[in-house]
Amino acid sequence: GAVVSQHPSWVICKSGTSVKIECRSLDFQATTMFWYRQFPKQSLMLMATSNEGSKATYEQGVEKDKFLINHASLTLSTLTVTSAHPEDSSFYICSAASSGRAGDTQYFGPGTRLTVL
Amino acid sequence: DAKTTQPPSMDCAEGRAANLPCNHSTISGNEYVYWYRQIHSQGPQYIIHGLKNNETNEMASLIITEDRKSSTLILPHATLRDTAVYYCIVRATVFSTSGTYKYIFGTGTRLKVLA
Numbered sequence: 001g002a003v004v005s006q007h008p009s010w011v012i013c014k015s016g017t018s019v020k021i022e023c024r025s026l027d028f029q030a031t032t033m034f035w036y037r038q039f040p041k042q043s044l045m046l047m048a049t050s051n052e053g054s055k056a057t058y059e060q061g062v063e064k065d066k067f068l069i070n071h072a073s074l075t076l077s078t079l080t081v082t083s084a085h086p087e088d089s090s091f092y093i094c095s096a097a098s099s100g101r102a103g104d105t106q107y108f109g110p111g112t113r114l115t116v117l
Numbered sequence: 118d119a120k121t122t123q124p125p126s127m128d129c130a131e132g133r134a135a136n137l138p139c140n141h142s143t144i145s146g147n148e149y150v151y152w153y154r155q156i157h158s159q160g161p162q163y164i165i166h167g168l169k170n171n172e173t174n175e176m177a178s179l180i181i182t183e184d185r186k187s188s189t190l191i192l193p194h195a196t197l198r199d200t201a202v203y204y205c206i207v208r209a210t211v212f213s214t215s216g217t218y219k220y221i222f223g224t225g226t227r228l229k230v231l232a
Contacts, residue, residue: 002163034219043204044161044222093160105151106220108160 003027004096006109013084014117020080021112023094029074030096034106035067038091050077084116120144120207126227129199135192137226139205142186149208150181151220152190154201154228161204164190195230202227 003026013019023033032051036044048069050056056069066088068080077096081088091113095106122140129135141150149168153161165172165179167188172179178191192199204225208218 004160006160036222043224046219046221049219091158095160104218105163105166107163108153111158111160113158 002105002107004030004094004107004109006092006094006112008112009110010113010115012115012117015085016083018080018082019084019114020078021092021094021114023077023079023096023109025075025096025098025107028096028098030077030098031074032097033071033077034095034097035069035077035079036093036095038093038111044093047079081114084114086116089114089116120148120221121205121223123203123205123223123226125224126229128229128231129192129195131197131230131232132194135195135199135228135230137190137192137203137205137228138187139189140187141205141207144185144207146185150179150185150188151206151208152177152179152203153206154199154203155225156201164203195228197230197232200228200230 005024007022011019034049035047037047038044046059047062048056048058050069050071052071052074058064066082071077091111093111095108097104097106149166151166152164155161164176165174167179167181181188202225204222206220
């Protein structure tokens with residue numbers, strides 16, 4: 001149980017284009033989903049937290065107009081990188097949690113590698 | 118900033134127990150300790166978590182000191198497939214608008230299991 005998928009697993013795009021990444025919880029309902037970014041040889045950095053049907057909460061320094069997050073249902077969240085540039089190239093990872101109770105566990109997707117040319 | 122400190126790297130012989138330490142001296146009474154691991158180019162995999170008591174599951178054991186200022190993850194019989202970066206996380210007390218507590222990742226321990 002507690003499986004989270006991401007699509008696509010990798011994507012290459014040209015500078016200036018937009019890219020959408022999907023995150024799905026396959027066997028549970030995720031009231032909250034998180035988006036992380038990981039640069040080579042670094043740890044995961046939280047970008048934003050989203051609740052189903054609500055606006056996402058972005059971490060300090062993350063541009064909300066550049067990284068659009070939609071959490072339309074209890075099993076799907078999307079991250080759209082708008083007007084991508086080479087510095088946006090990174091490994092993007094989502095996670096999902098099933099409730100707001102203290103101690104709930106985040107389950108992570110396999111990640112999406114974005115390369116912007 | 119992460120509330121945990123871990124050694125940057127460790128080696129372990131295949132078949133032996135791997136003991137991965139983590140210091141979390143500023144942990145609060147209601148904060149859980151979580152362990153995840155990340156194999157190269159994959160998302161983190163949940164291993165185990167605990168609050169006060171020691172915990173065991175099919176993957177590992179978690180030993181938390183009585184003062185809760187440190188913990189140890191034990192992989193009882195390490196295999197080559199256990200080679201990964203292991204993250205110890207104290208679930209942050211920052212209460213997000215979602216009602217779910219955030220994780221703040223530290224740099225982790227790179228465990229290499231040797232044949």
